[in-house]
Amino acid sequence: MLYDDTIAAIATPHGEGGIGIVRLSGPGALPILERMFVPARPGAWRPFRMRYGQVQASGGARVDEALAVWMRAPRSYTAEDVAEISCHGGPLVLRRVLALALHYGARAAEPGEFTMRAFANGRIDLAQAEATLDVIQAKTDTALALAQAQLGGWLAAELRPIRELLLAPLAFCTALVDFPEDEVEPQPVAEPLGAALREIERLHASAGQGIVYRQGARVVLAGRPNAGKSSLLNALLRADRAIVTPIPGTTRDTLEETANLAGVPVVLVDTAGIAESADPVERLGVARSRAALAAADLALLVVDASAQAAPEDAEIAALLAAKPAILVMNKCDLLSEAGRQNDARQAFDALLSRAGCLPVAVVATSALSGAGLAELAQAIAAALLGGAPAHGDRMVSNPRHRDALARAAGHLRDAIAGHAAALPADLLAVDMTAALAAIGEITGDGVDDDLLATIFSKFCIGK
Ligand code: GDP
DSSP, X not given: OOOOSOEEEXXXXXXXXXXXXXXXXXXXXXXXHHHHEEESSOSOOOTTOOEEEEXXXXXXXXXXXXXXXXXXXXXXXXXXXXXXXXXXXXXXXXXXXXXXXXXXXXXXXXXXXXXXXXXXXXXXXXXXXXXXXXXXXXXXXXXXXXXXXXXXXXXXXXHHHHHHHHHHHHHHHHHHHHSOGGGSOOOOOXXXXXXXXXXXXXXXXXXXXXXXXXXXEEEEEEOSTTSSHHHHHHHHHHTTGGGOOOOTTOOXXXXXXXXXXTTEEEEEEEOSOOSOOSSHHHHHHHHHHHXXXXXXXXXXXXXXTTSXXXXXXXXXXXXXXXXXXXXXXXXXXXXXXXXXXXXXXXXXXXXXXXXXXXXXXXXXXXXXXXXXXXXXXXXXXXXXXXXXXXXSSOOOOOHHHHHHXXXXXXXXXXXXXXXXXXXXXXXXXXXXXXXXXXXXXXXXXXXXXXXXXXXXXXXXXXX
């Protein structure tokens, strides 16, 4: 066992709840549990058997009525001895139970320390450890499916054969440095390097969509007053009421809400006024709206399709020129004849192209009747994902992994080019070693403590 101390923490969220859990991990888990928890029925502890009893203070006073379980190493979350005490979910009760555990010798756990131990003890790789946080924080079913798949360990499983492809050419190049060429058995270099590069590039390409599913995106609604922006925002949210997840801590300067649009968690930002205004108060709103636009991944230019295209539409379109944008022809319910819809479409198309704004899609909607909302949701998702959604849940979804894959690919390309140019073997070995190190940053092989500390500091205490 790597650690000789025992950590403890409240593993459930702050605040009041039906049940709260205090978790212990380490060699002292069972001895500490035995001192603070008195089972209703006497007898020895057996692993994975839940027992009913009382948490008692050292003087014998009852702290709470509880259930407790002991999990014997290595069959536990951390691969160490773990004890969990499920008591009433009140902050004061939980703090008292935790204080008792600390009194009997446990140490308060750092954020993510349980998961860190699971990684350090070799039960999971680093990508799996990170996936536990993604499971907890997933905002849509798709994001959750990706996180669960990553927790299952597919990424390391796919990286292992890639690593192995590199080991023989690396050994060969290293041997060439130390021994004369005729004493070293020749090994193919270009083929395994090329095969490894193709695999790394495939994984890297999957990150384009995976990261959008995991992190979501910001979509700003721009358009002149009365075009129907807030009606549209509300209609999109209503269409998806069941799976809307509030994101805490978002700014309220502009109205923003989170919706699940075809599996992508999207923060929809309604900008009040975005065009220039003489009124100083309105100008503040304009500044905020423009900041929201700058921070957005995609803009919806909402126009009233039943009204004439106006100079203000052109002014707003010009602001969007540098952004991917979708032209939303709202109030299409007021355009009963298809002919008038076409005319309107042509008028707005012409206006947009004069303003230098080339929309990636055009969707006719009615916030009132709900027409076109599903198409709009699909168009938003497709614009953010950069195409039709890929199938399956094996997508790289963590920017850290994507960056490491990009570096691995870069080193492999250098090695391949170096080999083609007949560069000395030691230079090729340097590139291959660097590629292996970049792969190791994903799986956690040979990573330094600073990187681990950064990763696990993002976790909550008790996880
Ligand atoms: P905003 O200023 O762009 O946020 O526009 P609002 O959402 O406040 O809408 C302005 C007016 O247009 C309101 O009276 C809405 O009921 C109406 N409206 C919005 N969307 C539609 C639509 O699709 N069809 C029709 N007929 N009216 C709409």
